[in-house]
Amino acid sequence: MGNPLPKAFFARPAELVAPELIGCLLVKRQEGVALLWGVLVETEANSQEEPACHGYRRRTPSNETLFGEPGRFYVYVSYGIHHCVNVVTHRADWANGVLLRAAAIPGEPERVAAGPALLARRFGIDRSRDAQLVDPDRGLWIAPRPPELAGLGAADLTQTSRIGISQGQELSWRWYLRASRSVSRRARGDRQPPALVTAAPP
DNA sequence: TTCACGATTCTA
């Protein structure tokens, strides 16, 4: 879990990175407590050339990080109240990133991090993390898929349109792990999978 | 300085 994704992983277009991030682990090191980690189960891609992207209109102090080098967190405030966490991708001077929309945290309620703002809240991520490197040395990073999830493929994911945007609906740039109950919102017709049975009856 | 709006969430 200490091994982070290599920097080159993020130096690709967001729509390539986003689906590959599913199954990876978001990990946070905290003072005096065990590592906090969760499996990423839902992501969205965003890119400068389309209107749903924060960098579509102009480069400003608040979206500056999105235009920076890949491999950093871009954290923004949503609706004045919530925080949302992105990972910057592709290359510098081109707004491109992946929104981390949901994570499944072992041993915790299924939906504590089911949604971008809930994920940010549970991991205690706010604007102070903006522009910070995705790196174990900074205490917050992303680890590759663990062995048991290494076999994840397109067949395990649902690809659909993004959530909460008015423009850019035609792009199917949201991906989620179908087997997970920690997904923020399922595509139409996709039934919620059964809960995992963790304990055998006596 | 002011105003309208939003990559959301919670409740009914």
Next chain:
DNA sequence: AGAATCGTGAAG
């Protein structure tokens, strides 16, 4: 389906 809630960016 609708409200809450406030940081931003564009307008004045």
